[in-house]
Amino acid sequence: MPSVLPFPPRCSGCAARSRAVCSAFSPEASAEFDRITRPITLARGETMVWEDDETLLVGSIASGLLKLTASLADGREQILGLAGEGDFVGRPFGTRSSYSVTALAPARLCVVGRSAFESFAAAFPEVEHALLLRALDELDRARRWMLLLGRKSAGERVASLLIEFAARSPGTEIAFPLTRQQMADLLGLTIETVSRELTKLRHAEAISLTDLRHFRIEDEPALRQRAA
Amino acid sequence: MPSVLPFPPRCSGCAARSRAVCSAFSPEASAEFDRITRPITLARGETMVWEDDETLLVGSIASGLLKLTASLADGREQILGLAGEGDFVGRPFGTRSSYSVTALAPARLCVVGRSAFESFAAAFPEVEHALLLRALDELDRARRWMLLLGRKSAGERVASLLIEFAARSPGTEIAFPLTRQQMADLLGLTIETVSRELTKLRHAEAISLTDLRHFRIEDEPALRQRAA
DNA sequence: CGCTGATTTGACGGTATTCAAGGTAGGTGG
DNA sequence: CCACCTACCTTGAATACCGTCAAATCAGCG
Numbered sequence: 001m002p003s004v005l006p007f008p009p010r011c012s013g014c015a016a017r018s019r020a021v022c023s024a025f026s027p028e029a030s031a032e033f034d035r036i037t038r039p040i041t042l043a044r045g046e047t048m049v050w051e052d053d054e055t056l057l058v059g060s061i062a063s064g065l066l067k068l069t070a071s072l073a074d075g076r077e078q079i080l081g082l083a084g085e086g087d088f089v090g091r092p093f094g095t096r097s098s099y100s101v102t103a104l105a106p107a108r109l110c111v112v113g114r115s116a117f118e119s120f121a122a123a124f125p126e127v128e129h130a131l132l133l134r135a136l137d138e139l140d141r142a143r144r145w146m147l148l149l150g151r152k153s154a155g156e157r158v159a160s161l162l163i164e165f166a167a168r169s170p171g172t173e174i175a176f177p178l179t180r181q182q183m184a185d186l187l188g189l190t191i192e193t194v195s196r197e198l199t200k201l202r203h204a205e206a207i208s209l210t211d212l213r214h215f216r217i218e219d220e221p222a223l224r225q226r227a228a
Numbered sequence: 229m230p231s232v233l234p235f236p237p238r239c240s241g242c243a244a245r246s247r248a249v250c251s252a253f254s255p256e257a258s259a260e261f262d263r264i265t266r267p268i269t270l271a272r273g274e275t276m277v278w279e280d281d282e283t284l285l286v287g288s289i290a291s292g293l294l295k296l297t298a299s300l301a302d303g304r305e306q307i308l309g310l311a312g313e314g315d316f317v318g319r320p321f322g323t324r325s326s327y328s329v330t331a332l333a334p335a336r337l338c339v340v341g342r343s344a345f346e347s348f349a350a351a352f353p354e355v356e357h358a359l360l361l362r363a364l365d366e367l368d369r370a371r372r373w374m375l376l377l378g379r380k381s382a383g384e385r386v387a388s389l390l391i392e393f394a395a396r397s398p399g400t401e402i403a404f405p406l407t408r409q410q411m412a413d414l415l416g417l418t419i420e421t422v423s424r425e426l427t428k429l430r431h432a433e434a435i436s437l438t439d440l441r442h443f444r445i446e447d448e449p450a451l452r453q454r455a456a
Numbered sequence: 457c458g459c460t461g462a463t464t465t466g467a468c469g470g471t472a473t474t475c476a477a478g479g480t481a482g483g484t485g486g
Numbered sequence: 487c488c489a490c491c492t493a494c495c496t497t498g499a500a501t502a503c504c505g506t507c508a509a510a511t512c513a514g515c516g
Contacts, residue, residue: 072375080371094368125356128357133321136321136322140322143308152300180494188379193473196497382504417504424504457516465509468508471504476499479495481493482492
């Protein structure tokens with residue numbers, strides 16, 4: 001269960017404001033969004049929405065990192081996507097969630113009940129427009145990932161993921177935002193295979209690991225080549 | 229290149245009307261949609277949108293079956309989704325398409341240039357609402373497929389696909405809407421593996437093949453079991 | 457009938473998983 | 487400070503699964 005805390009800095013002072021869904025809202029819609037949502041925090045590992053449960057909450061991420069996951073009965077798990085600062089989570093206009101939403105790092109969100117959000121969206125066409133743009137982007141991303149899952153080899157998958165990490169990180173020293181297990185769950189591989197492919201990339205001098213949680217791209221063309 | 233033909237039965241007589249995006253439009257929006265779109269036909273194998281090309285056209289499918297595909301440089305291909313009667317295709321609010329759209333069966337569509345459609349959508353909030361609902365559904369479907377591609381075995385994938393086919397087909401005698409190669413491209417497998425898994429299901433008496441293009445589910449619990 | 461394209465089947469090999477052991481880092485308490 | 491614990495990561499060996507290559511069969515069609 002998400003724990004509810006007082007959360008002094010609301011939208012006006014929100015760090016995620018520039019990238020958030022709400023940034024595309026008019027002042028009126030922003031004010032209304034601010035009014036209907038409430039702030040929550042999630043601890044690392046805490047789950048906000050469970051797969052196959054009724055979707056009760058939707059909202060915007062102020063800070064932190066969440067994963068969307070689907071699982072099979074025997075425990076196999078696939079990460080379907082990550083959501084960070086400014087991303088919208090939850091499934092409006094539907095009853096059940098087809099995935100779980102869990103915090104990978106402590107997170108703060110502004111959330112609201114699904115049906116209240118739906119009324120809000122109905123009242124502000126610009127909100128639905130902003131949601132549509134995000135949904136279409138997410139759909140493109142999910143589909144690009146389907147190509148990786150369906151057709152790329154383990155080596156290509158790991159190289160592709162490192163390139164994604166690099167694209168989201170400014171410097172030359174890049175932090176893994178995920179553990180090896182989480183990388184494996186995102187890539188549809190086992191943790192051992194991810195580890196072995198990282199070792200291969202190190203030996204090929206395409207990357208180097210400064211410590212276990214940071215890497216540097218030593219030969220970008222080679223890495224891109226391996227990503228196919 | 230899509231060939232433009234006169235297409236007498238417009239929206240009012242369209243067979244796809246009941247399931248189509250346009251069915252959610254108001255009479256005014258419907259009339260406007262009818263006015264701005266033009267009918268086209270696609271022959272089997274004809275491609276309407278190419279991966280990485282500028283998206284020029286969007287539209288609604290009146291009849292036929294299309295595939296959305298992404299490819300790697302060496303020719304490996306993944307089917308990202310299928311679109312049939314009533315589905316919306318194309319990527320509004322973006323410049324490049326991240327996938328190709330190709331007809332698997334002769335198709336008729338009502339299409340319009342992307343920017344003209346965007347103006348239309350901006351004028352009718354209900355249109356954006358309808359698009360949003362479809363985009364969210366597509367996103368759920370894409371994500372469920374990611375679980376299959378990332379975590380299911382070949383046997384589980386084939387069984388899952390047969391269950392999907394059955395769900396879309398009314399009778400007990402179910403037609404494969406795809407060739408084995410297309411099934412393989414959808415499942416992230418090779419054609420040989422698909423064929424072998426079908427043989428296994430036959431020998432296990434979970435299904436039977438009447439001819440190469442039709443099957444019957446003989447033991448649904450067993451089939452669901454194998455789909456995991 | 458003989459072509460063409462799709463499907464099935466077989467033999468083999470490679471890639472990724474499984475199972476198992478060992479290593480590393482960070483935190484806690486003695 | 488150091489021993490210990492836990493969680494995370496790496497490496498090795500054996501296996502299983504799926505892909506590759508090749509050939510045979512089948513169906514549709516001119």
